[in-house]
Amino acid sequence: MAITPQFYQLARDKSDGGRKKFGESISNLFAEQYPSLNQRERELIFDILARLINDMEMALRRVLSEHLAELTDVPRDLAKVLANDSIDVAFPILSMTPVLLDEDLIEIIHGRSVEHQMAVTVRPLISETLSDSLVEAGNEGVIRSLLMNPNAKLSAATISYLVEESRRVTS
Secondary structure, three states: OOOOOOHHHHHOOHHHHHHHHHHHHHHHHHHHHHHOHHHHHHHHHHHHHHHHHHHHHHHHHHHHHHHOOOOOOOHHHHHHHHHOOOOHHHHHHHHEEEOOOOOEEEEHHHHHOOOHHHOOOOOOOOOHHHHHHHHHOOOOOHHHHHHHOOOEEHHHHHHHHHHHHHHOOOO
């Protein structure tokens, strides 16, 4: 991993512009170098990103979220921060990352927006527990999206509930 003297200068610059440029540089370095980074280098970059994330602009956090969404070794705490961000940032993480646990996603379902719930409904795998929470949230669009996901597992209780609701709710 080649880090230039300019990179060190950016790391020392505490101004808003300097923090932004450093965040962009570290994100770009991460995206370009990820396949060749060893475990220690990845951990260092993840740590730096976790410390910088609140100072980054939304567009940069979105790019970071897209880069990290499919990786299996992203620290869970970093993924949780991104998943709880605005939906533009959170969507890639919520819809794809394998590092978030059901308990993390359930917390987001109950504490964030309908858009966050919708992002969870398109995950590659959805457990019965997660499906139950999505249905319990009660949004018809979210339930419809969940039912359209062929990889969503539904408990018998949730299926019974949805059958009863289908008699009452046309959509």
